[in-house]
Amino acid sequence: MELLKNVTLFRRTKALEAQIDEFLDLVTEATTIFQRAVKGYLDDGPGEAFESALHHITALESRADELRRTIEAELTEHTLIPDLRGDVLSLLEDMDHLINLCQGNAYRFSIETPEFPEEFHKDFRDLLETAGTCVETVVFAARAFFRNIHAVRDHTHKVIFLETETDKISTKLKRAIFASDMPKVEKIHLRYFVNKIDNFANEAEDIADDLNITAIKRTI
């Protein structure tokens, strides 16, 4: 009876592993689409291409929510990984939050249509690139947490490094914005968007910190 239960457990485990992988894929996918959409926005301004990306991200966000709920329910209902369940549930929530950030910020661009003067494009692209890599790296760390615990530190270390780089770029960009001749209200509007992009890296760093602690717990 108990052995039969275990056979079912192994089958369920395989399905859950696939769902967790898919969920993490969605985080990377949403971030990449967001990055590309904003770069396109800088080049061409608001338009159909951006709106289409926004819809894509919204669909990804809904799928991610659905997956997260299924995974959480399975883990709790079948008392899987009892010693680390709380940490894994938090990790999934935090990763989901990254997709929410993509969606929320895409909406902000769509609604508020900020205007970035040409002179700030390069730095803003750098900011997007570095913050995006930071999120991708934290996804690697999360995958490693599930599959190769000893590699977690390598990835989280890189996340922390990239977060510092993002901070540097955002500070430089904000200084440049406020040193320009733009009206104050526009400066504040652009700063708001710089902070929003910078926030991706901050969130990724928080996740990396938690992952480091949980990884220590998992190392028998």
Place this chain on the structure above:
Amino acid sequence: MEAAIIFFLSSGLFLGWALGGNHLGNIFGTAIGTQMVSWRTAAVLGSVFVILGAVISGAGPTETLGKLGAINTLGGSFMAALAAGVTVYWMTKLGLPVSTTQAIVGAILGWNLFTGTQTDLTTLRHILTGWIAGPILAAVFAILLYLLVVAILRRAKLHLLRSDAYTRLGLIIAGIVGGYSLGANNIANVMGVFVTSVPLSDLSLGGFVTLNGKQQLFLLGGVAIAVGIFTYSHKVVETLGSGLLSMSPVAAWVVVMAHSLVLFMFASERLRDFLLAHGLPTLPLVPISSAEAIVGAVLGIGLLQGGRGVRWHVLGHISLGWLLTPIASGIISFIGLFFMQNVFDQTVH
């Protein structure tokens, strides 16, 4: 079976009940505590395999215990088992960790003292050696198993969920092995003192299996342990947790396996014959304290991790229990035998 025999056996059955109530925690405690295995599953598997272990492999340690003090009357056997049972129950109530093995050895020595029977010092030495070697061997096995498991897990790079499923399965198998080893090794404590005083003729079960007298006693004792598991272990397992070292499920698996290996090595006649046939040194077949083996294994892991997580004051508390058990049981046995002989007019020798 005569009514008088059943009455006198009751003290052994009581001891078996106490053993069952206390020991499920040793073999399934962390698995239940960490919600990896449900109490019901643990209780069913523990009971079945304790009985199998007792009936199939329980003879070796029982013989040794018989040599320590061949209690030859029902009254004497009753009192020795009762003294051990009372000690175990009483110390459990006081919250002190207790070893059934030490309780019964103390009670037998009390009988030897009361009846003026010469204690076989060689056997006593074997038992004491087992008590010292048991936890040390358990610590060594735990360290080796732990290193092996860590190396395998590092290479295998299993998904967290897959690793959880394997750990769950592993804890169930460890519990089964633990139950069998516990039955094989510790049934001597429960029924050993009755083997000489209760001679039973062979019993055929449906023509398929024939149980000799000893095995019938072991079956009865095994059932008493199972009843203890079902009626009392839930409470004991619930109070576990502030133990010697907080452990992950994988470490818990290592501890139970190391414990079971030690109990089995000190119980298996086949293993002894195999070692003898190959000219290798053998281990005496003596009842080992399951609690001591667990503590040895936990300490092994604690030391491997640098000894930081070990709650040393808990170890002191446990050692106190070990020291008190045989002394208390011996005294109760001695006084009880006096009453049995002089108040209830029973032959104890």
